[in-house]
Amino acid sequence: MAQQFAPVGKPQLLSHSVVEAIENSIREKHLVPGMRLASELDLCTQFGVSRTVLREALRMLSGRGLIRIEKGRGIFVSELSAETVITPLEMYLQQHGGDLKFIDIIRARQLIEPPLAAEAALHHTPDDAAQLQEACDAMRTWTGRSEELANLDLAFHQHIAIASRNSIMPLLIAPIHALMPQIKSSVHKIVDDARYSAIKWHERILKAILMRDAEAARINMAHHLMESENHISQMLSAQKTSDSSAANE
Numbered sequence: 001m002a003q004q005f006a007p008v009g010k011p012q013l014l015s016h017s018v019v020e021a022i023e024n025s026i027r028e029k030h031l032v033p034g035m036r037l038a039s040e041l042d043l044c045t046q047f048g049v050s051r052t053v054l055r056e057a058l059r060m061l062s063g064r065g066l067i068r069i070e071k072g073r074g075i076f077v078s079e080l081s082a083e084t085v086i087t088p089l090e091m092y093l094q095q096h097g098g099d100l101k102f103i104d105i106i107r108a109r110q111l112i113e114p115p116l117a118a119e120a121a122l123h124h125t126p127d128d129a130a131q132l133q134e135a136c137d138a139m140r141t142w143t144g145r146s147e148e149l150a151n152l153d154l155a156f157h158q159h160i161a162i163a164s165r166n167s168i169m170p171l172l173i174a175p176i177h178a179l180m181p182q183i184k185s186s187v188h189k190i191v192d193d194a195r196y197s198a199i200k201w202h203e204r205i206l207k208a209i210l211m212r213d214a215e216a217a218r219i220n221m222a223h224h225l226m227e228s229e230n231h232i233s234q235m236l237s238a239q240k241t242s243d244s245s246a247a248n249e
Contacts, residue, residue: 014049018057021047026066026077033079037067040075102183102232105176110225112173113157117205117221118214119164128163129210135159136202139195149195150184156202160221163209183232190238191231201227 025031037043044054058075061067068078120128135156142149154177161170187194201224208216 014047014053015056015060018043018047018049018054019060022057022061023064023066031077033077035077036073037075037077102236103229105179105183106225106229106232108176109173110222110229112169112176113160113225114218114222116161116164116169116173117209117217119166119169120160121209121212121214121217123165124163124209124212125165128159131159132156132163132206132209136199136206139202140199146185146188147181149188150181153184153198153202154180156206160205160209186239187228187231187235190235194231197227197231198224 022031022037031037038046040051040054040058044051047054058067058069062069065078065080068076070076120132124132135152139149139152139156142152158170158174158177161173184194201220204220205217205224208214208220
């Protein structure tokens with residue numbers, strides 16, 4: 001196989017230099033999905049690094065979803081998918097921040113989702129409308145567990161992102177949405193009217209979208225998420241009171 005890479009320098013940054021070189025080759029489409037890279041030995045020679053350095057670089061690239069290592073077959077450039085983008089950010093958000101993270105999440109949604117609802121009102125298709133109606137109806141008639149109810153709630157919001165007809169927005173909002181079922185399940189257990197409030201606002205948002213009233217869709221989504229923040233604050237306050245009482249017993 002022809003040499004693809006030049007030796008890298010600075011020992012303390014060797015593995016990162018290897019990662020950067022391979023990543024740039026993927027970005028520039030010199031390496032394309034499904035292509036097999038040279039063997040470890042050949043790559044070590046090309047980069048002028050030890051096998052230990054190379055394997056650390058390959059581990060980082062694999063962790064980012066850029067390559068896959070198949071035992072006995074070789075190293076291949078991965079086919080990137082939505083999950084490649086969404087999963088690492090979702091895991092980062094799960095691992096960082098305490099209770100304040102819940103407020104940060106809902107406030108991030110307040111910045112993003114009202115304009116999305118307006119875009120959905122302007123650009124949704126008949127299929128989008130049917131899916132939004134189905135998601136709204138499913139939440140209204142649900143009688144099962146709160147965890148499943150939270151997933152139905154988020155399905156409605158995810159469909160709005162899709163209905164905006166901006167292909168980037170579902171990818172950007174998905175990691176934030178992925179954290180919401182955990183939060184919403186806790187809210188539903190403590191705040192009695194949380195479910196009915198969500199249904200009320202979902203119906204108002206849906207009506208505005210179906211009427212292609214962008215401003216009403218934006219305003220109703222903003223009010224819905226402000227009320228959601230209020231419910232999260234109530235849930236956190238109740239949890240803090242409970243934890244304080246348990247500590248004093």
